[in-house]
Amino acid sequence: MLTLPAVLTHAVAPGFVRSLTPGLFADPGEVVADAAALQQFDSSALAVLLECRRRALAAGKRFSVHGAPARLRELAELYGVAELIPSAATA
Template identity: 80%
Template sequence: MLTLPPVLTHAVAAGFARGLKPELFTGGPAEVVADAGALQQFDSSALAVLLECRRHALAAGKRFSVSAAPARLRELAELYGVAELIPPSAAATT
């Protein structure tokens, strides 16, 4: 599981994305889940980070989903037309 930080704004998003470890996307379970439960301050850059994580997961042959996404993050994803690319995890929909 990939845990997003409490703050994921333009100022820190690139650094967070650069710090993603390749081993998060290889081996292990067939799905990479990004835990967004800690997100408190974010902007559209958080979507860019999630899409980058999705790209890495798909390149490794894995599924990608997001757990505990704040409502505002889901609203941003809808606004930008990318909500279907960052689906909620199966655990979040049950």
């Protein structure tokens, strides 16, 4: 499981993406991003999730998000990417 930090804004998103190792996407099956800790975020959190999705799909894995705050889901709807970051329960 990939755990997102409590703060995921434009200022910290590039560093978080750089910290993603290929090993995170090597486990069999599905890559699940745990967003339950997110407290302060902006649209950069969506960009991070989409990058994680891209890497998971490139590795032949499914991708989903667990514990996404309602505001993050609202942003995903607003930007038209909600179906690209499905909830783990519905993936």
